[in-house]
Amino acid sequence: MKRNQSIVRKAKIRDKACVKCGKTTSLEAHHIVALCEGGKDELENLATLCSICHHEWEYIARALKDMTFQEWIDIPQSGLLIQMWRIAPEDTTFRDIKQIVAAMVDTMKVVRSEEID
Numbered sequence: 001m002k003r004n005q006s007i008v009r010k011a012k013i014r015d016k017a018c019v020k021c022g023k024t025t026s027l028e029a030h031h032i033v034a035l036c037e038g039g040k041d042e043l044e045n046l047a048t049l050c051s052i053c054h055h056e057w058e059y060i061a062r063a064l065k066d067m068t069f070q071e072w073i074d075i076p077q078s079g080l081l082i083q084m085w086r087i088a089p090e091d092t093t094f095r096d097i098k099q100i101v102a103a104m105v106d107t108m109k110v111v112r113s114e115e116i117d
């Protein structure tokens with residue numbers, strides 16, 4: 001399918017940087033709901049990602065179908081998520097890994113807030 005290049009450009013202008021990591025180079029427009037899943041090729045369905053984050057999201061989306069794009073955006077440690085997924089025993093579900101990472105993130109927040117106090 002031919003992409004609408006003008007909305008790709010508009011998405012990049014609107015977001016200015018990768019919505020995941022803030023990088024401002026190698027930017028690509030990502031469909032929040034994939035076109036093959038009925039997502040529209042419209043500005044509201046586009047999020048700007050750098051090529052690294054875009055690749056990371058596609059990996060995560062394949063590995064765990066139960067994680068939404070927004071949940072992924074909200075987890076800063078998605079690289080950690082991928083690493084743990086790769087080394088986890090075969091019977092580990094992605095839900096388990098998400099819980100472990102969420103607990104680790106909470107622990108880091110506690111440590112950080114204690115450092116401030």
Ligand SMILES: [Zn+2]
Nearest residue numbers: 018021050053
């Ligand atoms: Zn990025």
